[in-house]
Amino acid sequence: MKLRLQLFEFEDLPWFPKVIRAGMMDYLRFMISALGTYRPIVPLLLAALRHTGSARVLELGAGAGGGTAGVLRELRATGLPDARVCLTDLYPQPAAWQALQAANPGLDFEPTTVNALAVPAALPGFRTIFSAFHHFPPTAAEALLADAVRRRSGIGVFEGAGKHWAELLLAVTVLPVAQLLITPLIRPFRFSRLFFTYAVPLIPLFTIWDGCVSILRMYPPAQLLALAHRADPAGTFTWQAGTVRHWWGPRVTYLIGVPRGS
Template sequence: MRRWHLFEIEDQRWLPDQLRNLITDLLQYQLIALRVYEPVVPKLKELIRITNCERIIDLCSGGGGALLQIQEILAQEKQPVSIMMTDKYPNLEAFRRVRRLSNGQIDFYPESIDATSVPDNLEGIRTLFTCFHHFRPDVGRKILQDAVDKKFAIGIFEFTERKISNVIKMILFAPIIVLFQTPFVRPFKWSRLVLSYIIPLAPFIYSWDALVSHLRTYSVEELREMTPGLEREDYRFDINKLNLGNRGISITYLIGRPTSTIGNW
């Protein structure tokens, strides 16, 4: 399938925070419940080791995604790391909850952050989970360029994928997923039940955005097309896919890092 860069409702400035936060919290619930990004932890551990950097700056964090789970796994494996959540539209309520549950190991930046120009005071390994597809190729390249210019490692991970089967699944099952999972999403709010069952805006927004997310997701080849001119002697990229046949999904990833750090790719 060719890539379709359709709009996602969650990206729109006019969308009320109440609806945007419900969608991002729902995605966080799913990522944690299904342990979607657990398989990328070895990649993160290796990146932390190679760069000798134990701080992650997460861009486009949404509701926190799988960060809490990733931090817990790293801690269990004796790999300390602190994580800073950032977003263009910060979900402060969700951020505070993640900070509390992580005992402060995960913190957040309260102001809006542009992923193409990360402030100099936010130093660390940059990560983007299930969000790089939001950006057009020219903007995606600027995100990579900013990491290269400032000599920071970056890890991009996407479990969405452009496949006919995914499109069919989203059309048939996405609304049902929202109706089933909304009562379990935290924090619980009666208004969220209203927006899901009485005025079904949440199922509509989630279904449309989930469908578009799959249609927008870059392939390995398309990610590689973004890097010519960026890769140089002191910075290199690893772009590939983790095929998790037993999980029924695959994770496309792009990892970039300076080569001046100790270790092998």
């Protein structure tokens, strides 16, 4: 599927209720972590970190931190024992992040708002963005990459899908059923999450819409490379993009850029 539609996601809207956004993010974190969605990109990320000589990952647009703990554990187990991850977001979720921090050595977070298009110099590290790059329209996406180029900070963009029509079908059939089944298992427990899933099912309904739109908004590898080359007109970075297959079938789309000569 090469078509990209900008559309909109409810979680991006400033007026969208925080309690609903948090419930949606908690569900995504649980599913991404349980399925190990980003495990296939660990070798790519490990190679990029070694290339840049960095052991610190600065995650932009972290949401509720879905998959981050698993990626950190894999990095530490496969050749980078001192790896660290710092979570950041335009809408920080310290309550969710504190639970992850307590259970995962090497994971911390920035509790204040961080704009991925202008990351403060006080927050160094190899930048990553998981499941969130599609939120940025082309101009903003290019600016996000250009900010990393300007700071000579390596960057990895990872989307937990391969942009196929079958994934849209999955988003409106299997995943909503799974959400209803697993919501009582999500921690930390929140009564609001149960209320807005079963009594007034706003969380599932908005999750279906945002999930479908996420796939339609995704940039395929060729478009990711085009954005990267516009953000780096002098060619000071080495860029690669593609997809890797997940163990249960779907693909993960990625873009990785590292400074030349680092």
